[in-house]
Amino acid sequence: MRDNIFNNLVKDEDSFTELLCNMFKYDYFRYVFFDYIGIDNREIFEYDTQYRTGNLQKNGRPDIVIFSEQDFIFIEIKVGDTPLTRNQPKGYIKELSYKKIEHKKLFFIIPRKYKFEQVLINRFIKYKINNISTEILYWEDFFEFLKKNSIFKINDFCAEYYNLIKNWYGYENNIFFNKENKKMDKLEIGKFVSRIDNLVNTIGDLLSKDGIKLNIQKILVNLVLIFLIKTILKYVGLVLGFLFGLKLER
Numbered sequence: 001m002r003d004n005i006f007n008n009l010v011k012d013e014d015s016f017t018e019l020l021c022n023m024f025k026y027d028y029f030r031y032v033f034f035d036y037i038g039i040d041n042r043e044i045f046e047y048d049t050q051y052r053t054g055n056l057q058k059n060g061r062p063d064i065v066i067f068s069e070q071d072f073i074f075i076e077i078k079v080g081d082t083p084l085t086r087n088q089p090k091g092y093i094k095e096l097s098y099k100k101i102e103h104k105k106l107f108f109i110i111p112r113k114y115k116f117e118q119v120l121i122n123r124f125i126k127y128k129i130n131n132i133s134t135e136i137l138y139w140e141d142f143f144e145f146l147k148k149n150s151i152f153k154i155n156d157f158c159a160e161y162y163n164l165i166k167n168w169y170g171y172e173n174n175i176f177f178n179k180e181n182k183k184m185d186k187l188e189i190g191k192f193v194s195r196i197d198n199l200v201n202t203i204g205d206l207l208s209k210d211g212i213k214l215n216i217q218k219i220l221v222n223l224v225l226i227f228l229i230k231t232i233l234k235y236v237g238l239v240l241g242f243l244f245g246l247k248l249e250r
Contacts, residue, residue, distance in 0.1 A: 006164045013079040017063045020077070021049040023161055032149045034066070036142055037073070037107055044068045059091030071103040072096060078110040079139075084119060089134065090127045097129055105133040111169065112138050139169040 010019050024030045024047055034042040051065040062074040074092045078084075089106055096104040108120060117136065124134045143165045146152075152162040 004164050004167070005160050010164060013077065013082050016079050017077045019161070019164075021064060023158070024049075026154065026158060028154050029151060029158055029161075032146065032151055035149075036145045037066075037075070037137065039066070039071075039073075041068075045071070053091070053095045058087060059095045060085060060087050062092055070101060071105070072099045072101050073105045073107065075107045075109065078108060078114060078116075080111065081115045084116055084123070089120065089123055093127050093129055093132055093134070096132050103133075104131060105135070107135050107137055109137045109139060109142065112140050139165070143169045 006019060010016050020033075024033070030047070031042050034045060039045055045066055045068045048065045048067070049063070052061055053059040063077045064075040066073040066075065074096060076088065076092065089108065092106050096106060110117060110120075114120075120136065128134070146162055146165060152159040
């Protein structure tokens, strides 16, 4: 990967999101991003990266908010395989439902191999509200859109950002995501969590009807821990069995 001024500064989802928000200061970059998410009359829109929902604990805080007199848009960013929180996207949809405005949208921007995409789709369906549009966008497509609009020609910072995205999400490279994916693929945790998430949420809904409070997030974490412990013990047993067998042969 070529040297990049952002290499040691942008390492995770928080720093990645912060950089994207900082790039909005360049008008052309911001307009290209608006075009990517389907905003036509981009000059009338404003944006906020410090928006706080009415109930932060229950509804969360979207990474980016874009708005005009007739539109209100929440954007949530996922990098690598960062799991969904318990209230995503339910809290955002609920918060948008309070807005007395004509057009309301919620976007999640994720990698194409995001392990929790099916969980997200299931939750979109479950918490759907007719007058709120929900959509999944992909970083790989955003990279191609930046390339198509020659963002790297605007200035040095835009060129460096373009190369960072290329290293992370360019179809030819995808270095960051592939590296992180290898850690998850070995135990197939993503598929396991997706199935458990659906099961636990279903059980939680059934129990809540009877007035029983259920900490879904705690149960999900405990189930994942149990799965990891069982897997570790399995391999420890195999190693011990192998060593014991060698000892018997001697």
